[in-house]
Amino acid sequence: MDINNYINSGILELYVAGALSDEENKEVYAMMQKHPEVLNEVLQIEAAILKLTEATAPKNAVLDFSPIAEKISKSNTESKVINMKAERLRTSWLSVTGWAAAVILGVGLFWSIQENSELQSKISLSETDKDFLEQQIEIADSDLKEAKSLISILRDRNMLAIPLGGQAVYPEAYAKVYWDKESNSMYLDAQGLPEPPEGKVYQVWSLTLNPLTPTSLGTLDDFVTDNNKIFTIENANASEAFGITLEPAGGSDSPTLEQLYALGTVASVS
Numbered sequence: 001m002d003i004n005n006y007i008n009s010g011i012l013e014l015y016v017a018g019a020l021s022d023e024e025n026k027e028v029y030a031m032m033q034k035h036p037e038v039l040n041e042v043l044q045i046e047a048a049i050l051k052l053t054e055a056t057a058p059k060n061a062v063l064d065f066s067p068i069a070e071k072i073s074k075s076n077t078e079s080k081v082i083n084m085k086a087e088r089l090r091t092s093w094l095s096v097t098g099w100a101a102a103v104i105l106g107v108g109l110f111w112s113i114q115e116n117s118e119l120q121s122k123i124s125l126s127e128t129d130k131d132f133l134e135q136q137i138e139i140a141d142s143d144l145k146e147a148k149s150l151i152s153i154l155r156d157r158n159m160l161a162i163p164l165g166g167q168a169v170y171p172e173a174y175a176k177v178y179w180d181k182e183s184n185s186m187y188l189d190a191q192g193l194p195e196p197p198e199g200k201v202y203q204v205w206s207l208t209l210n211p212l213t214p215t216s217l218g219t220l221d222d223f224v225t226d227n228n229k230i231f232t233i234e235n236a237n238a239s240e241a242f243g244i245t246l247e248p249a250g251g252s253d254s255p256t257l258e259q260l261y262a263l264g265t266v267a268s269v270s
Contacts, residue, residue, distance in 0.1 A: 001079070002224065003035055003037060003038065005154040006031065006038070007037070007038060009062050011024070011028060012028065012038070012041055012042050012045055013045055016045050016046055016049075021085040028042075029096060036143060036173050047227075047228055048189070048228050048230055068236050069197075072154065073198075073237070078079065078250075083108055097207045101269055111227065111230065114188045119218060127166060128136065142264055145212070148263060156183060158180050159175060159178055159179070160177075160178070160179045160180075160181070160184050160266065160267075161177075161178055162176065162177040162178075162242060162261055162265075162266050162267070163174065163176050163264050164177065164242060164243070164244065164262035164264035164265050165176075165262065165263060165264055166192075167260045167261060167262065168260075169246075169259055169260060169261060170193075170194060170261050172192075172193065173192055173193050173261045173262050174192035174193075174243060174262060175188060175189060175190045175191075175193060175262045175264075176188075176189045176192075177189075177191050179235060179239070179243050179266075184234055184235055184236040185232070185234070185235075186217075186232070186233045186235040187230060187231070187232055187233070188220075188230070188231045188232075188233055189229065190202065190220060190223065190228050190231065190244070191228070191229040191230075192228045192262075193223075193229070193244065193261055193262065194226070195223070195224060196223060196246055199248065200219060200246050200247065200248065201220060201223070201246075201247060201248070201249050201251065202220040202223055202244055202245070202246060202247075202257075202261070203216060203218070203244070203245050203246075203247045203248070203251045203252060203255065204216070204217040204218060204220065204233065204242065204243075205217060205242065205243040205244070205245065205255055206235055206237040206241075206242060207239065207240060207241035207242065207243060208237070208238055208239065208240050210241045211242065214243070214254075215237045215239075216251065217233050217235060217245070218233065218251070219250070219251040239266060240265065241262045241263065241264065241265040242263070242264055242265060242266075243255065243260060243264075244260075244261050244262040244263075245257070245259050245260050245261065246259040246261055247259070
């Protein structure tokens with residue numbers, strides 16, 4: 001079995017949410033014991049949920065971004081992602097099921113809080129199992145108010161999931177934007193970006209296509225120190241695409257196209 005395909009299938013997110021059958025839970029549990037990368041992915045999913053509301057909301061500045069037009073026009077109208085590897089296109093559970101899967105994850109987190117006392121009574125397994133259960137207890141013991149706020153966000157059917165594909169400077173890069181147009185809230189998962197070199201910082205751009213214009217959504221100043229690489233950004237723009245470039249510390253007035261790391265278009269919603 002290809003472990004990367006298994007991880008990208010979406011079954012781990014449903015496992016965390018408690019939405020699988022008994023047989024499916026046993027299968028996932030067995031995979032966690034056999035493959036450390038599967039266990040690590042489950043732990044990251046749980047930690048990422050609580051981190052969705054952390055970060056800063058930088059100011060916007062409208063700039064000229066005409067050179068990117070050619071890249072946007074060459075994007076695949078079916079995938080809405082430019083130069084994205086096939087493996088990245090298989091992140092189907094959020095891009096296909098959208099808000100419904102987010103609801104399941106939110107409910108799973110709320111359930112884990114209610115079951116905290118039961119979890120504490122069951123820590124008597126092997127060292128690997130013990131570490132996994134301790135992680136669940138840490139999540140369950142988190143502030144209930146923050147959990148409820150997160151659940152409310154994930155339940156919103158207007159939350160769009162926009163994958164950003166790696167570009168020529170670093171084809172292996174990837175990121176994902178979760179955007180609620182009604183509340184102007186945007187959550188950027190930048191885990192697929194490499195650590196920037198000293199003196200450099202990632203800058204996020206909102207793009208409109210007609211006319212082609214960028215709006216700076218700010219820099220990811222805490223990228224290196226943020227373990228989960230999830231950032232909250234205010235975005236009141238009529239965005240039709242998003243891009244991430246590597247810029248000098250403090251950001252740039254216009255994007256450096258030679259340092260374009262990730263780019264993706266927003267699918268039309270009826």
